[in-house]
Amino acid sequence: MNAAKLIPADSVGLVQPQKLHFDTPLPLRSGRVIERYDLMVETYGTLNRNASNASLICHALSGDHHAAGYYDANNPKEKPGWWECCIGPGKPFDTNHFFVVCLNNLGGCAGSTGPSSLNPDTGKPFGPDFPIITVRDWVKSQAHLADRLGIQQWAAIIGGSLGGMQAMRWAISYPERLRHALIIAAAPKLSAQNIAFNEVARQSIMSDPDFHAGRYYDYNTYPQKGVMLARMVGHITYVSDALMRDKFGKDARAGSFGRDLRSGKLSFGFDVDFQVQSYLQYKGETFSKNFDANTYLLVTKTLDYFDPSVDYEGDLSRAFAQSQCKFLVMSFSSDWRFAPERSREIVDALLKAKKDVSYLEIDADEGHDAFLLPIPRYMRALHAYMKRVAAECDAGEGAL
Amino acid sequence: MRADFLLIQDWIAPHSRVLDLGCGNGAFLAYLKQTKHIHDCGLEIDAANIEKCLDAGVNVIEQNMEQGLGNFESQSFDTVVLAQTLQALQRPDMILDEMLRVGKNCILTFPNFAYWRHRVYLARLGRMPKSELLPYEWYDTPNVHLCTIHDFDALCREKRIRVLNRSVVDEQQRSKVLMRALPNLFGINAIYHITR
Known part of the structure; x- marks a missing residue:
């Protein structure tokens, strides 16, 4: 049986990514230059006549261009894109109104040029030779993408976590090229604790014997254990204590500590005793098979280096001085x-810079990952806000 | 539009920056945006109201004003509005100081507890006054710091706050002869425009 699956009516349906090639050299913050590159892009909805209805979705650490819809009409097990709950007809990023664009960022491992891509000069993967990319560089490449798509000004740029940092950077680097910035579960820069977690992730990858100084492709292997460990540590920081207690605390006798056992009794050894252990290992292992170690290293550095106030003596409000868009910030x-x-x-x-800003703190137990989930109040807020943005597009206010 | 809003809008200059503390569903700010092209900012803690503000295209910050306005720069707004909330705050005097720090001028509205009907209610029944404006029982009222017009005037004197304008009105926000003659006795609602 190869029955076509039922795709929900509020999904964008079957989608196809496209690879766009760019020949204009991209000067990077580090001083290095990427001569040419590919960006993997997915779009949903239709660009209107005056190109005023375009929205850019910026992905976070491990995301990619596949934000919504499905690839395979015949695979009933296929999961939709990573932000399916937000993108589609009738959803907050309503594809009846918006032309939604999502890309795999430069340095990624889902089709855009990154460390695992072939270096045309050597014929081998870039590996550790791939330059460190900053959020500023990403946004620059996204601006080239906008030019290519004929988008002079985005109706809105949205992102959670590292994605929110890109939206913030857009408002600073290209103030006239967006009308709304939606910054969700982000930070103005990483704290020492954030950097510390990233350092543990990097060390676990780099100390894996299969890492081979980043040239593991040449050895037909990859630092599986290292990436797995990195992801396990990362995953702990993405969820909350409350969520873990709930998820692994189905056994009422154990109280609400989330200490459910895997096999019903303690092993008195160093094997897996608790469900949280096997869950984390499973999450880490699955991730390690699908994500390039060098990209992981690179993106943790991108996070560490993010600080738009650095050009303004540490004063973030001065960084926003030229911004023209309206802001929605949510945590x-x-x-x-x-x-x-x-x-x-x-x-x-933003208040200090006298910008238009709204802020919501959503009550949610899901921790950092909440930004990916259809939490009712969060969805209603996005919906209400984006409805206003859509009305502006229709009124032609967006036309330059 | 709430009647007290129609009264206080006269004290708000076109194109000015207005901070509305406890902005509710954002209707007042939306109205001022439309009629006076103000730069708006509202503070609100009720989730349903915050959503209505987003719906109305009003800038709204989810923030409890009782925890201070420390994140707002001094004199960063032309007008700070606090409508029918002063009496529900833990420390109205401290909010007043914060409002006058953040705003060049402030507009406040509050129910006058010395209104004659409240006095009669207390004198005749010997119980905490209830009315249309103050419909709560003493134990469940959010209004923990009710005051009279005389009380507020005394606080203004003590804090060296200048009263630019004052209106004393009834439920329909009308100002009648008696209210102007004996505001503390006949006024139901007090509306103050103050500065420092």
């Missing part, structure tokens, strides 16, 4: 990776 109560206080720092800088 989640149980997020301890980028806690609500971090979002409020962004809000306060």
